[in-house]
Amino acid sequence: MRNAYVDQFPAEAKVIKAAFWSSFLALAIGGSLGLLQALHRTDVLRIMEAPDYYTVLTAHGVLLAITFTIFFLVGIFTWGVTTSLDRGLVDLRFTWGWYAMMVVGTVLVGVSILGGVVDAIPMNADVLFTFYAPLQPHPAFYVGLVLFVVGTWLAGADWFRTWLAWRSDNPDERIPLPTFMALTTTLFWYLCTLGVALSILLLLLPWSLGIVDSVNPLLTRTLFWYFGHAVVYFWLMPAYMLWYVMLPKLSGGKLFSDPLARVVFVLFLLLSTPTGIHHQYLDPGIAEGYKFIAMTNTMFLLLPSLLTAFTVVASMEHGARQRGGTGYLGWLKALPWRDPVFTGMALAGLMFAAAGFSGMINAGMNINYLVHNTWWIVGHFHLTVGTAVALTFMAAAYWFIPQVTGKELWNRSLGLVQVLVWFVGMTFMSNAMHRSGLFGVPRRTAEPQYENFAFEPAAGSMGEINAQVALGATLLTVSLALFLLNMVMTSLGGSSDEIPDNTYAETLSGPEDAPVVLDNLKLWTAIATVLVIFAYTLPLASIIDAGGLFGPGIDGFQLAIEAGPAFVLESVREVIA
Amino acid sequence: MRISKGALLVVIAVLIPFIVEFRTALSWFGIEISVLESLVLGAVVVLAIVIWAVWPPNGDAEAEPTGSS
Amino acid sequence: MNIHTYEKAWLVAAMVLIVGFMATITYGAVGPGIAMIDDDGGTIDPAEINDHERFGEPGVEHVGDDEYEVAVVAQAWSYTPEQIEVPADSEVTFYVTSRDVTHSFSVVGTNVNTMVIPGQISEMTVRFDEPGEYGILCNEYCGEYHHTMEGKLNVVPEDEFDLTELSVDAPSEVEAGNETTITANVSNGMQEDLETTVALEIGDQGSERDVTVPGDGSEEVEFTVDSAELGEGDHDWTVTVDDYEETGTLTVVNATDGGDGSAASGGDGDA
Known part of the structure; x- marks a missing residue:
């Protein structure tokens, strides 16, 4: 008797399937645009005008960092909550409601960005993922973002009410680990999105509609990063969840420690938000002390990630030894390397370790000056969100799509090749990006070729760096195509009885070893709130005090000038003269 | 086979960054090797690993892990 | 709570690493005196840059002994002045502000790197030990021709420098x-x-x-x-x-x- 997720929760499986396909669609579009950019930047193939690069970059950033990751997240968390509580969602109409809201939000944002290259759409949102005012998008861009975020809030409410319903039936039980993870993640998501939602609704949207005529760019920027760093943990947490609850089982063993997994997620709840100012080490108008506080919090965030590295590797070793592995390192041979789900997640974890090292450099307040806004940063986050998250999600899809459709994976070997090609492609691309950042090559730049100077690599040449990036991006696109092919072919296939049961990893040290206080979500939320107040009240107060809530008459700019740069430069010079 | 085909593929994939960066590392010591030489070197190392992997293990000290899951 | 011995050791090592990082950075600030961009530069109304005592006439100014001040205005997609010449082995304080959107002022290959946010003045003091030529670029997206925004910084030997x-x-x-x-x-x-x-x-x-x-x-x-x-x-x-x-x-x-x-x-x- 088959006991896959679709057999246990057929209605929820439909929602999850819809969320996954929304996510894959964003991945397909955003990923392909990535190739276009990589080839343009490296001057291998330029099929678009330089200004269009920024439209494409906006779409790439928003579709991959927000749409792809978060649609997948809501699918995974819905799976985790329902599976671990062993009960369905309270009201499926509500569930479809938040899903629809997220879709509408995405479409609004997508169309407004598309307006940057399609003349028929009278919109423009060439503001990149960070939408720093006074660059000004069409109001639809802001409205879409808000709808999307509110959709995720309702998704969180859905998981909470399901948990509360379960709680009334099971008053004395510990919160099952996957649910615990989903709930703590949702809590810090509420905390951090509050900042950007207020920023958009009270400051940016009225400004873009012409209701108020000015913004304070430093204020909206600070409110963006109030959300902007926590969001990276938001999309990382489902990957962590999979590493904790899936990877040990795939390795053939059990999770090393349930209590420490809880500690890790509590630490993320506490520290995700009061770190955002570390993206603003180079910003004027923020005193050094506030930057130092953000750095301290950031450095302590290394702790849960280092703990995760230990637990995940220990769990894998445990699994390998259950499978007959021996020796100090010989057990590695006993791991199920032919399984794309395992191999993809393991390689994603390996690359995340590398990303951790470059992240430590970024977090260092003084070393950051060398790499801030260089291509190094892009290399860093292509290892984190672009591999630790994306590769884990793709690998997980090889397990989840059969679970939610009841159809067997079309081609497992192709899946293995796909995750390996991603790993190799990302190695080339992110390594070259990191290296070029060290000698000052900027990020977010369509054609980084300057008239007054040339970049001087410490080793190798700029041409070599560009070749590695172009090669890497091409391999990544091939990998992406293989993934999508496998997903489509799987969905076209027939129902199968060979689907494994829907379970997750058991633990060596279970929740009974974890202090009950770890499950006290109110307490942790209260402490997290206090930390946020501590980290943000004074900086925000001083920014508002110095520049005003709305700034000194700063208009919006849509820097798209028909006449080209020469004309603008000339007129600017006239103003100066 | 000493290791499974899947593990062999993974080993080769993980080897690639080392081969790429070996060239960079050498240049720090003033040793410049061309891309072609680097490729040849990589091919030799990969070949050696493949031969090691498919060579029948001498003795039966270790059970042969199949790597299937 | 039941924590494995190895995990305890790992935990301790992780804490040592974290505290060590913070110690090195604190040392960097206190010892060699690496200062961060902060709020010392103050604020400015972008509409009044032309009448501002410092930014009205951007450029290099000698303020005494080996101390210099450089005022730079960033705008889409150029810096004013585009060419900057300063003496080596002197204390040079840059003041940078923006006329329109957010830019950066980044001297390529050095840690002279700051965001330039409209309404704010970035202030940073640096000392170039050796003469040399550096590119300046904007590494924050500032509109369609962001990639054309650049400048040049020439650090000349102290005895060859004049104004x-x-x-x-x-x-x-x-x-x-x-x-x-x-x-x-x-x-x-x-x-x-x-x-x-x-x-x-x-x-x-x-x-x-x-x-x-x-x-x-x-x-x-x-x-x-x-x-x-x-x-x-x-x-x-x-x-x-x-x-x-x-x-x-x-x-x-x-x-x-x-x-x-x-x-x-x-x-x-x-x-």
Whole structure:
């Protein structure tokens, strides 16, 4: 008797399937645009005008960092909550409601960005993922973002009410680990999105509609990063969840420690938000002390990630030894390397370790000056969100799509090749990006070729760096195509009885070893709130005090000038003269 | 086979960054090797690993892990 | 809570690593004195940049001893000034602000790197130990032609650095037999007095004048030119002060010709 997720929760499986396909669609579009950019930047193939690069970059950033990751997240968390509580969602109409809201939000944002290259759409949102005012998008861009975020809030409410319903039936039980993870993640998501939602609704949207005529760019920027760093943990947490609850089982063993997994997620709840100012080490108008506080919090965030590295590797070793592995390192041979789900997640974890090292450099307040806004940063986050998250999600899809459709994976070997090609492609691309950042090559730049100077690599040449990036991006696109092919072919296939049961990893040290206080979500939320107040009240107060809530008459700019740069430069010079 | 085909593929994939960066590392010591030489070197190392992997293990000290899951 | 021994060891090692990182950075701030961009620069209304005491006339200013201040205005898609020259081994404080959107001011290959946010003034003090040439670029997206935004920073040896400017006022033609005047204006942006020599060469004649230009001031030097000695025709002239040179042409015309207007332009401009 088959006991896959679709057999246990057929209605929820439909929602999850819809969320996954929304996510894959964003991945397909955003990923392909990535190739276009990589080839343009490296001057291998330029099929678009330089200004269009920024439209494409906006779409790439928003579709991959927000749409792809978060649609997948809501699918995974819905799976985790329902599976671990062993009960369905309270009201499926509500569930479809938040899903629809997220879709509408995405479409609004997508169309407004598309307006940057399609003349028929009278919109423009060439503001990149960070939408720093006074660059000004069409109001639809802001409205879409808000709808999307509110959709995720309702998704969180859905998981909470399901948990509360379960709680009334099971008053004395510990919160099952996957649910615990989903709930703590949702809590810090509420905390951090509050900042950007207020920023958009009270400051940016009225400004873009012409209701108020000015913004304070430093204020909206600070409110963006109030959300902007926590969001990276938001999309990382489902990957962590999979590493904790899936990877040990795939390795053939059990999770090393349930209590420490809880500690890790509590630490993320506490520290995700009061770190955002570390993206603003180079910003004027923020005193050094506030930057130092953000750095301290950031450095302590290394702790849960280092703990995760230990637990995940220990769990894998445990699994390998259950499978007959021996020796100090010989057990590695006993791991199920032919399984794309395992191999993809393991390689994603390996690359995340590398990303951790470059992240430590970024977090260092003084070393950051060398790499801030260089291509190094892009290399860093292509290892984190672009591999630790994306590769884990793709690998997980090889397990989840059969679970939610009841159809067997079309081609497992192709899946293995796909995750390996991603790993190799990302190695080339992110390594070259990191290296070029060290000698000052900027990020977010369509054609980084300057008239007054040339970049001087410490080793190798700029041409070599560009070749590695172009090669890497091409391999990544091939990998992406293989993934999508496998997903489509799987969905076209027939129902199968060979689907494994829907379970997750058991633990060596279970929740009974974890202090009950770890499950006290109110307490942790209260402490997290206090930390946020501590980290943000004074900086925000001083920014508002110095520049005003709305700034000194700063208009919006849509820097798209028909006449080209020469004309603008000339007129600017006239103003100066 | 000493290791499974899947593990062999993974080993080769993980080897690639080392081969790429070996060239960079050498240049720090003033040793410049061309891309072609680097490729040849990589091919030799990969070949050696493949031969090691498919060579029948001498003795039966270790059970042969199949790597299937 | 039940924690495995290895995990405890790992936990301790992780904490040591974290505290170690913070210690090195704290040392960097306290020991070698690596300062962060902070709120010292203050705020500014972008609409009033042109009237601002510092940004109204952006550029390099000598403020005493080996201390210099550089005011830079960033706008889509250029810096004003585009070329900056500062002496090596001196304390240079940059003040940067933006006229429109968020930019950066990043000296390539160094840690001189700051965001430039409208309404804010970024202030940072640096010392370049060695002379060299650096590119300046904007690494924050600032609109369609963001990638064309660049500048240049030349760090010159301390003894070769000055803030001397030369401008020359000269007529383009003079009637034969008349005298005329070529006026050199030498300004000195340094705080100390500048002792130098202004030289004029015209035709095959030359004259030199020693001047002392006061600190943060300027001096005018007049050269009287007698057209009778030059004779009719075009005469190229050159005024030099140290490394600065200004050239032009003086045409001596016969009064009866009434001037044929063929004279080349007189020199008038900054060195």
